């Protein structure tokens with residue numbers, strides 16, 4: 001049999017990312033005539049479990065209380081044990097793109113004797129092998145990898161996949177009591193960055209700033225623009241590395257992968273690594289003094305001008321238009 | 324204490340897109356006029372290790388690379404940043420082995436270095452590389468060594484009988500207590516921007532020990548490692564053509580141009596509702 005497993009973190013519930021991961025799993029399983037099993041790492045609320053059962057052929061819960069706040073070492077052990085409890089005969093094990101899923105994927109693959117791949121934007125089976133498409137060379141190329149060992153353990157750009165359709169009848173839900181060792185690396189504190197509004201990944205409009213802003217203060221000016229149009233704020237790596245804004249504002253290859261309706265890049269040159277994170281935006285606008293900046297090859301409209309002259313005036317005009 | 328940092332030499336990721344080309348036969352980027360550089364996250368890892376040494380005292384930092392002979396430059400640069408010693412495992416040919424093969428080589432080299440000089444409390448790798456960037460090596464290495472691991476770490480500090488790690492998650496920071504030995508992958512933040520070596524340290528770096536070994540000396544199957552792709556291989560690679568025509572705001576005055584921009588932005592925002 002060629003079943004597909006999807007690992008979901010219970011504390012995240014059946015969020016948009018989990019929906020995309022299960023959707024990817026359903027499409028893959030459909031192509032090989034197999035089932036979709038959702039393996040839930042840690043306690044999840046009833047509603048989420050019901051939603052997962054509605055789209056899966058089977059849900060296996062590992063609801064040990066010690067997994068409520070994710071401990072990565074134990075999440076890995078849990079994934080391994082849930083994999084066995086689900087039957088173990090999986091051609092693919094899919095994960096989402098949150099921090100915890102990303103870090104356990106290669107380790108889980110190693111434990112299962114499989115192949116791992118990161119940040120897949122598309123997957124399909126070719127005979128016994130899974131092919132995973134992703135970017136390479138910092139976004140300058142697209143590559144397709146053949147994963148030669150089974151199972152293929154892949155973390156996905158999960159929000160990019162269509163949610164799974166509900167099945168005619170709900171899948172079985174079973175619980176497993178996991179046997180977890182105390183972690184030798186233990187998370188002892190969490191500092192959640194103050195975040196008003198929605199997550200960057202889910203934001204419909206984003207105003208992003210780069211090195212060309214020259215310091216932290218101009219981000220307040222961009223903040224006023226963002227407030228006027230109901231946008232969230234992002235940044236380039238250069239602005240984050242300079243300490244002007246927190247690291248979790250970073251958009252790009254190694255930052256957030258965003259997909260807003262509108263992305264406004266201000267004083268950002270448009271390096272391939274930045275484009276990689278914003279490439280799924282529907283409409284991109286740019287404000288930059290350099291007409292030759294690569295960003296202008298990746299935006300629908302823009303203005304070649306100093307942000308200092310543009311942003312306050314733009315904010316004023318937009319306030320008038322929406323008022 | 325001993326800390327090891329794994330460094331990878333890559334094609335300069337700052338090569339502009341217009342100069343970037345694929346060699347279809349090799350299924351990899353053409354070298355062209357590009358420089359070979361140390362992967363930026365590896366340099367962030369070196370910086371993180373050096374700051375740990377400064378905070379903890381009595382720490383020896385070793386750099387390890389599996390690469391062609393040109394990778395010696397990366398190790399010399401790390402030593403110029405004041406890493407204490409370095410080791411190069413020489414790679415034959417310019418194939419691009421997958422993380423499974425690289426992880427095996429690095430683990431074997433680490434075991435050898437530990438036999439000779441004592442255990443490494445922490446092994447640091449970059450979160451991903453700027454060329455293929457699969458970000459799998461750290462996880463594979465942790466499993467090969469049988470050690471616990473944590474990803475996206477930005478700093479190590481001496482802690483309660485162990486080492487305190489700070490790491491970035493999707494929505495903030497997590498603090499972890501780690502019992503050595505362990506493996507971490509390093510990400511960037513404002514505090515681990517790599518230092519610029521001092522001229523004197525650049526000169527000193529040529530006097531520091533650089534050990535060389537081959538995969539065969541480490542008892543590894545040459546063919547599997549040379550050909551690399553034991554776990555995955557590149558089936559296809561191409562350069563996407565996704566450039567679009569940008570409509571630049573026009574008009575005689577700044578006010579007119581900004582007005583155009585405002586109307587376009589307003590149109591999109593209003594359509595979202």
Ligand SMILES: Cc1cc2nc3c(=O)[nH]c(=O)nc-3n(C[C@H](O)[C@H](O)[C@H](O)COP(=O)(O)OP(=O)(O)OC[C@H]3O[C@@H](n4cnc5c(N)ncnc54)[C@H](O)[C@@H]3O)c2cc1C
Nearest residue numbers: 210211212236237238252253254255267268269289307453
């Ligand atoms: C492995 C790897 C991973 C990376 N990951 C990421 C990532 O996730 N995200 C990311 O962003 N980068 C990433 N980078 C870095 C990336 O390569 C670029 O260095 C970075 O995106 C540049 O940021 P920037 O556009 O803000 O700065 P710059 O490239 O310096 O551009 C600044 C721009 O501001 C413009 N400007 C200057 N003054 C003004 C003004 N007054 N008004 C208007 N415009 C002005 C300039 O014309 C220029 O275009 C990564 C790099 C590597 C190697």
Ligand SMILES: Nc1ncnc2c1ncn2[C@@H]1O[C@H](COP(=O)(O)O)[C@@H](O)[C@H]1O
Nearest residue numbers: 329330389448449451452457458459460
């Ligand atoms: N050939 C290599 N030699 C030493 N370290 C490596 C090598 N390849 C990968 N690494 C380490 O693994 C990290 C992630 O690389 P990757 O898994 O290729 O994205 C790098 O930043 C290095 O720290």
